[in-house]
Amino acid sequence: MLQIKPILAALKRHKAGTVLIALQIALTLAIVCNALFIISQRLDRIHRPTGLVEDEIMAIQTRFVGTEENNAGPMIKADLAALRQLPGVQDVVAINSYPLRGGGWSTGVRTDVDAKDSKAHTTQYFADEHTLPTMGVRLLEGRNFRSDEIVEADPQAVPDPAAIIVSKALADKMYPDGHALGKALYIGDSKKPSTIIGIVERLEVPWNGTWSDSFYENSLIQPVQLTSAFTNYLIRAKPGQLADVVKTAPATLVKLNRMRVIPNDRGVRTFAEVREHAYKGDRGMAILMGVVCLVLLGITAAGIVGLTSFWVGQRRKQIGVRRALGATKHDILSYFLTENLLIGVAGVVIGALLAIAMNLWLVTQYEMARLSVPYVLVGVAALLLLGQGATLAPAMRASRVPPVEATRSV
């Protein structure tokens, strides 16, 4: 029933059109595969959890003015006391950074005091015993800091802590046997051990760029209250009261001490806003690629419709002859659909190769992962279906050509 031989013979007479359709399908496949892949990678990144109870948290960034740069300890204490008393506030912590904020501290850590190279890279959070309750991160093993373990320190003179809390990802990296609790870590080039007293389930680093992908869940919390004039407050509201706290908290701070700067653009944000800002680029890229894919598919479909219509118009007489000689409407329909399928298959084979080549090139040029096979298969299926769908309308028109056409104007 498949009339492949006559189709090939006919296509030989329409080389240009055939090549154009195949080429277009190939290029579209190459771009759509890579675009889909970029979209899915960006979406994976966007949906990475931070470990925080994000819908109850907000952040305020503040800098005291007119004080010595690293001597703001008493002011931070006063701020914390005032914020913790606010109705609607569950807990507050003053911290150097937090997940998705974008800037922060990072260091290498070792398990062997004599090792020259660090075993893993991690971010450092400096905050007090309110950190875990405020963030809502889950403690898997061990305990939280006690208030008597917290020390105040100038950021340029941070003492090596005796006790630290680490994320599970870091614990597993440093002690793959799963027994990190109670063991020691050496931070930076320190010779003094810091004992792991607690392990939390998940805590992301402050960065979300590709460069931090290799350690994005490696975090350690040091029981240190920095006295820097620049600080961030993470505030956890009681359930349902975040909207009120967003208004009252900054007002309380300004009332307490107006010699401070809370920036207009990113000074006061709910965590939802923090997340939205952090992933704006990723989301935008995903949307852009999505739009490109849709428009491309549309244009390719339109091109196929256009060329197939032209062929149908050219071959009205031949169709009439075939119909007069006994071909059914269905035969004509399947002729055009098969023809498109043949061109489509040629197109997707070239396209799949192109897609892989393009991906390999992107891998060498930019920090991008290897394309996985399912994306190519999805792309192949989509384009073959698209081709068949686009051919359907002109092919239907062809099948309605009456046999009498054969007798006209020969």
Place this chain on the structure above:
Amino acid sequence: MFAYYLQLGLRSLRKNPLLTLLMVLAIGCGVAASMTTYSVFRATSNNPIPQKSSQLYVPQIDNWGPDSSKDNKGEPPNAMTYTDAINLMRDKRAKRQTALYPTAVSIVPADANMLPFRETSYGWYADAFGMFDIPFQYGHGWTAGEDESHASVAVIGKALNEKLFNGANSVGKNINLNGRDYRIVGVAEKWNPEPVFYDVTNTNGFDDPIQVFIPFTRAVELKTPTSGNNNCNHDPGKGWDEWIRSECVWLGFWAELPTKAEADAYRQYLNGYSAEQQRAGRFRWAPNTRLRNVVEWLDYQKVVPQEAKVSLMVSLGFLLICLVNTVGLLLAKFMRRSSEIGVRRALGATRREIYIQFLIEAAAIGLAGGVVGLLLTGLGVMGVSLVFEPDIAKLATLDVSLVLLTMLVAILATVLAAFYPTWRAAQVQPAWQLKSN
């Protein structure tokens, strides 16, 4: 003849509105996508100071040694230590030179009802104003003498002057920074090079214009911390004094070297300086220095965002597909008129005239595609803030040159796409066409 062919072309386009619409939309979409991404690419790969870009240089000195530089293709750190910056300033081997860093200062308004606020602020040397060709609205920069005396002077930007002094001449008045008074010596006109070449390391190339300039020497004396990056290969020790003596890199440095000979001499000087540090026992490795001018520096620092490059690539691929599509549709359109071509040829039209006729028709389609593309580019430029940071997105604008380029690309691309279909049309055998009708 041109008008006649154009008329013929338009008539033929009207005869088949759906096909025409498809072509126009395809070209419009393709052109708009590539022009939108190009507008971002253009903004990010702009030369921010064309008149001087070959005279301003960033020196780099490897103070960390091969252990660190091997992870970075042997390149020295991107910033400089306080020790090296001060030594280079002292030696004064360039026509003009400056160390600089973004200072973390807040402005305390005299009006007690206004809350303190922050503006982008830098500490640098008196030379910088001349080196970077900073225009002044009132007054001028401070003097080298004021650098040496660590004077409490400041230059403010036009926007800040509007905010604090309603735009009046504020030279001689005071501004309170971090609780300390500084005497204003100048008000700079709007100075907003894009990308911000003078501090790529801390801004990735895009930031708000500087509104407060203070002497580097005064900022360091007051232990004003950097609001930019600080990178250390070892624990610097405790406190400010230890820190500025450490091997931590946190400063930018620029040297003005008007001729190539001077640049070469400066390179030798940098190597000599490094060798001297090696002899003194500070460096335990051979001199490893770099000297890059503005363009080389921006390129090395990869200021053009990765998004801009990837999306430009994708858009160009997109345009290519649109063109392939147009070739197919034009072929269908032109070949459908074989009999018309046959008649014209039989009546004496040469192949050349057929060429001209169909290329003009294609150009008309390109023109229409360009108009559609222009509208879509306008939409696209508004939408770039979806993908790029606002600092970068605001640079993408639809200006006259982009409008002209859009039209040009649309028409040129369509005419290019029309070559093959036109050639096929010109090959039509008149006798064959006449016979079969």
